[in-house]
Amino acid sequence: MDTLNKKARIVPYHHPAAGWGALKAVAVNLIKEKVAGGNYRTLLRQNQPDGFDCPGCAWPDRQHASTFEFCENGVKAVAAEATTKRVTPEFFARHTVAELMAQSDYELEQHGRLTDPMVYDAASDRYVPIAWEGAFELIARHLKGLEDPGQAAFYTSGRTGNEAAFLYQLMVRMYGTNNFPDCSNMCHEATSRGLPGTVGIGKGTVTLDDFEHADTLLIFGQNPATNHPRMMGELRECARRGAAIVSINPLRERGLERFADPQSPLEMLTMSGTRIATTFVQPRVGGDFALIKGVAKRVLELDDAARAAGAERVLDMDFILAHTAGFEAFAADLRAQAWAPLERESGLSREAIENLAAIYVAGKRVIATWGMGLTQHKNSVAAIQMLSNLMMMRGNIGREGAGLCPVRGHSNVQGNRTVGIEDKPTPAFLDRLGRVFDFDPPRAHGYDVVETIEAMEDGRVKVLIGLGGNFAMATPDTPRTWEALRRCALSVHITTKLNRSHLVHGREALILPTLGRTEIDIRGGVAQGVTVEDSMSMVHVSYGMNKPASPNLMSETAIVARMAHATLGSAKVDWLYYADDYASIRDAIEAVCEGFENYNRRIAQPGGFHLRVASREREWKTTSGKANFIVARIETDTPINWARQRHGDDVMVLMTTRSHDQYNTTIYALDDRYRGVFGQRRVLFINPADLARMGLRAGERVDIFTVWDDEVERRADGFLLVEYDIPPGCLGAYYPETNPLVPLDSVGDVSNTPTSKSIPVILRRSRVAATGAA
Secondary structure, eight states: OOOOOTTOEEOOOOSOEEHHHHHHHHHHHHHHTTOOHHHHHGGGGBTSTTSBOOSSBOOOOSTTSSSOOOOHHHHHHHHHHHOSOEEOHHHHHHOOHHHHHTSOHHHHHTTOEEOSOEEEETTTTEEEEOOHHHHHHHHHHHHHHSSSGGGEEEEEOTTSOHHHHHHHHHHHHHHTOOOOOBGGGGTTHHHHHHHHHHTSSSSOOOOGGGGGTOSEEEEESOOHHHHOHHHHHHHHHHHHTTOEEEEEOSSOOGGGTEEEOTTOHHHHHHTOOEEOOSEEEOOOTTOHHHHHHHHHHHHHHHHHHHHHTTOOOSSOHHHHHHHEEOHHHHHHHHHHOOHHHHHHHHTSOHHHHHHHHHHHHHOSSEEEEEOTTTTSSTTHHHHHHHHHHHHHHTTOSSSTTOEEEEOOSBTTHHHHHHTTOOSSOOHHHHHHHHHHHTSOOOOSOOOOHHHHHHHHHTTSOOEEEEESSOHHHHSSSHHHHHHHHHTOSEEEEEESBOOGGGTSOOSEEEEEEBOOTTBOOEETTEEOOEEEEOTTSEEEEEOOOBOOSOTTOBOHHHHHHHHHHHHHOSSSSOHHHHHHOHHHHHHHHHHHSTTOTTHHHHHTSTTOEEOOOGGGGTOOOSTTSSEEOOOOOOOOSSHHHHHHHHHGGGOEEEEEEOOTTEETTEEOOSOBGGGTEESOOOEEEEOHHHHHHHTOOTTOEEEEEEOOSSOOOOEEEEEEEEEOSOOTTEEEEETTTTGGGSOTTOBOTTTOOBOTTOEEEEEEEOOSOOOOOO
C-alpha cells in the first residue's frame, strides 16, 4: 500500500485546461527538479530549428521553427532530464536493492539522473560501479554463451532516436534474431496491424496542415490536454473557426471542454477559454467497435434514403468505385446488422448513434484521430479497420483536410518502427538490409512483449536488454512479469534515470546511463544530432543544448555500437565508425529504408521533411491494389460477457489511464489536476449510480479483483472511490498501479496488445485503512 499523504484530496476542477494552472505547474516543476539557470533557458530552444526536440510526446511541431511553443508536460519531461539531482555510485552504496524496492515509482523518479554504469552485486544486494569496457564484456559473454540467438530479447522505448534504433536492429539481426519487443506492442500495435489491411500502411494519412482545412474532427479515446497538450493549440484554432469537434470517450475529459492558451493574453487576463468539443459521446468501455459500425450502418441508411428521394448521394461513390474493393460485401453486412446488438455493445441508444452519424455526414472534410482508448481492447484491430471503412464511405482519406490520424505516444515510437524495430519484419525490408550489409537476416518472426514475458517465464529467453523504457512497470500481469524477469541470467537497461526495472532484475544486471536528448552529444569532436519521426511522418533533427549530467555518460547510439563491437566484432560492420559519425548511420538508413533519399541534406532544412505515406496520395499498397473495406461482425463470446455470465451485475469493466502528472510509467508528481485528484494515485473513478447500486459511497476504499478463467488471484488493494462522469458499469484508474489486474493472456486479436482498457473486475470493500499515495 501507499504511505499516508496528508495533502491527498479530491477537489473537482471547473476551470479551462492549461491557462494559469499550466504556468504554475511549469514553475513548480522547475523548482522541484532544481533546474539550473542555464538549463532553464534551454526551454527557449525546445522544438526550435537550432535546438532540441521535445523528449515527450509525438505530436508534431508547426514548421518546427520560430514560434515559442512548449507545453506543460514537455516542460516536465525536460525538467526531469535537466534536473541537478544525481544518482551516483555513492547513492547505490547507501541503498540495497531491497530498500529501493520499498520506494514508490514517484520516489524513484525523484532521485535524479544516473551518472555511472553499475553492475548488480548479489552478495551485498547493491549495484556497484563497473567500467564501460567491463559492462560490454559482460554483455558479450552472455550473448556469445547462449545456445541460440533467440534466447535473447531486445526491448526498445519510443524515446530512442532513429540512429540508435537502426544500429540496434542491425546488431540484433546480425546476431541472429528478430526478438524485438517494443513499446508499440503495448500501445498502437492495433494501428500498425489494422491499417495495412485497409489502406496499405500502418500510419496516419494527415499532416498538421490538414487541421487548418478540416471542418469536423472525431476524437476517439484521447485526453490530449494531458497526453498531447500541444494538440490543444490545433484544436483551439479549429474550434475558433467553427469546426465541429466530437469527443468520443467513456470519460468526459475536462481538457476537451474548454482550453485557455497560455500564449493568449486575452484568455489569460480574462480567465476565460475557448470551447473545444461541441459534442461528447460516451460509449461504454470497449464499445467503440459497435459504435463505429452503428455509425457506418446509419450512413448507409441515409444514402439509401437519399437515393430513394433522388437527392445527392451520402456515399462518395466516385471514391468507392475508383479506389476501393469489397464495398458490396461490407454494405450487405451493414444491412444485415440488427440495431439491438449495436446499442447493447456500445452502451449507447440508437438515437445517440444516429446523432453522431449526422455530424459525420454533415462534414465535408473529416479527420478521425485516436489514441490508446481505441487500441487496447480485444477487438481493437477490428475497430480501427471499421473506422477506416467509415472514413472511406465518404472519401475522407487522401483529401485535403481529411484522413486518419493515429496519435502516437512517445516522441519516436513511429520512427523506431520505420527504421526496423519490428518483431515481424517484411521480407522486402530484410532483403534490403541483407543486401546493403552483406548478410542473411533471420526470417522467422520474433517475440513481441507478451511473447517475451512468456519466453522468460519458461526459460526460452535468458537475456533481456532494454534500450530505454521501464519494462517491469509498463507490462501487464505485474507479479507474473516480475517473476519472469528474475529468471533471466542477465538484464541490461540503458537509461537516464532510476526506475523499477533496474530493481526487478536477472541474476546478473547492468544499469547503463545514457545522455538525454537535451544534452550535447560530442563524437569525434563534432556535435551530433539525432532524428525522430513524429505521429504525422515528419522527420527532423535534434541537437542537445545542455552539458551532460555526468562525464561518464554515453549516448544510446554509442552504447549500441560498443555492444555490437564487443559481441560481433567489426570485421563486417565498423560499429565504432558509426558511433563517431551519426550522419554515416543516416546514410545507411537511406540505403535500407524507403523514403529517406538525401536524408542528411533534407534534415538540414528547418522542419526536416515529410516521409511519404502512400495512402495519403491514394496509392494503396495492398494485395488488391485498392483500399479494402473489411467486414467484421460483433463478437459476443468475449471475456467481458463471459465474466458477466458468471458474476452478473457485479462485474465492472476497468480502463487504465494516465494522470496529468505522469508520462507513460514516469510519475512526475501525484496530481491529476483536470480530474480533481491531488496528492494521490490509488483512486477509482466510478459512476454515482453504480455506487448507489452496490451500497458504496464516494470516499470509501475498495479492493479490485480481476475476473478471469485461470484461477489466479489478481488484485489491487485500497483504491479510493471517486464519483466521475463515466458510463454505468465502467471504471477508470491509473496505471501502472492497476497493471497487476491485466492477465498476460488477455490480448487483442491480431495485435497481441494487452487489453488494458477492458479488464473485467469486481469490487470488494477494502479492509485497509484509508491512505493517500506517495
